[in-house]
Amino acid sequence: MLEDLAWLGIRWDEGPDCGGPHTPYSQSGRREFYLAAWRKLRDGGFIYPCTCSRKDLAQAATAPNDADDEPIYPGNCRWRQDASDFPEPAGVNWRFRVPDGEAVSFQDAHCGPQSFAAGSDFGDFVVWRRDDVPAYQLAAVVDDAEMRISEVVRGADLLKSTARQLLLYRALGFTPPSFYHCDLVLDERGIRLAKRHDALSIRHLRESGWTPEEVVENQSDSPR
Numbered sequence: 001m002l003e004d005l006a007w008l009g010i011r012w013d014e015g016p017d018c019g020g021p022h023t024p025y026s027q028s029g030r031r032e033f034y035l036a037a038w039r040k041l042r043d044g045g046f047i048y049p050c051t052c053s054r055k056d057l058a059q060a061a062t063a064p065n066d067a068d069d070e071p072i073y074p075g076n077c078r079w080r081q082d083a084s085d086f087p088e089p090a091g092v093n094w095r096f097r098v099p100d101g102e103a104v105s106f107q108d109a110h111c112g113p114q115s116f117a118a119g120s121d122f123g124d125f126v127v128w129r130r131d132d133v134p135a136y137q138l139a140a141v142v143d144d145a146e147m148r149i150s151e152v153v154r155g156a157d158l159l160k161s162t163a164r165q166l167l168l169y170r171a172l173g174f175t176p177p178s179f180y181h182c183d184l185v186l187d188e189r190g191i192r193l194a195k196r197h198d199a200l201s202i203r204h205l206r207e208s209g210w211t212p213e214e215v216v217e218n219q220s221d222s223p224r
Contacts, residue, residue, distance in 0.1 A: 004202040008212050022147040027139055030146075034134040037142045037172055038094065038127070042083045046171045047127055049092040050077040072123035090132035095124040096167065104163040109180040111156060116163040125164050141165050145174040156181040157192065 002017050014020025024030060041047045056076060073095060086092070100119030108114050116122060127138040134142075140161075144152060152162075159181050169176040184192040193200070205215055 004206060007206060008202060008215060027134075027143070030139075030143065031134075033142050033146055034128075034139060035089075037138060038089050038134070040172055041096070041127065041168075042086070042094075044171060045083070045097075047094045047096050048077060048080045048083055048124075049086060050080075050095045050124075050126075051092050052076050070122070070125055072120075073125070075124065078124060088132075089128040091130055093126050093130050094128040096127050096137075096164070096171075098122070098124055098164075098167060104166055106162060106166060106176075106179065108159070108162075109151075109178060110183075111159065111181050114159055114163070116160055118163075118167070122160055122164055127168070137161065137164050137168060141168040141172065141174065144177055145169070145172070149177050151178045151180060153180045153182065155184050155192075157184060 002015070012018070014022065014025070016025040038047075050073075057071065057073070077095070078097065098118040102118045103115050104118055105113065105115040125137055126135045128134050143149075162179055162181070166176055168174075186192055202215065
């Protein structure tokens with residue numbers, strides 16, 4: 001991925017290939033940062049262990065809203081108060097207990113004012129997986145805070161994730177960055193380009209003989 005981005009003409013000041021003041025830049029090397037955040041959330045009563053199986057969730061959970069990928073959790077394990085009994089996160093899913101009914105609002109630099117209702121637009125979300133890996137929501141917040149990121153630029157399909165992450169920033173005592181959510185690049189059927197849909201990658205276009213200029217030009221002309 002780094003090689004393809006460099007070929008496309010994108011340059012960066014710090015990262016896993018060139019170092020910088022906030023190493024390490026690979027999540028596999030940042031476990032202690034994530035564990036410290038998990039312990040703070042556990043000790044503060046913000047998260048709880050969840051032992052629901054995929055079958056349990058498939059039978060009870062509602063479908064994900066819009067383009068969001070995470071169904072609203074039905075709350076089977078929400079009553080649990082035994083988080084302090086777990087010295088380590090492995091073995092269960094850990095969910096953030098959202099403040100039901102609270103409107104999580106923010107100003108996006110591209111999409112304008114945004115507001116999502118905790119408990120109805122999204123539910124208790126996973127911050128640490130049972131296979132002992134921090135989930136995206138927690139890793140993104142911890143990395144942004146520890147690396148002193150001032151602006152996050154990402155796709156508009158992650159607007160709802162930003163609402164979730166703002167709750168984590170608050171619980172952890174971090175100052176959130178500003179956000180800019182870009183329009184998505186779509187294919188001729190109006191479906192966003194993604195690996196799950198077997199979409200063309202930069203590497204595929206590169207190997208097919210496209211130049212960096214052709215890739216950028218076709219992206220700017222593609223439907224949004």
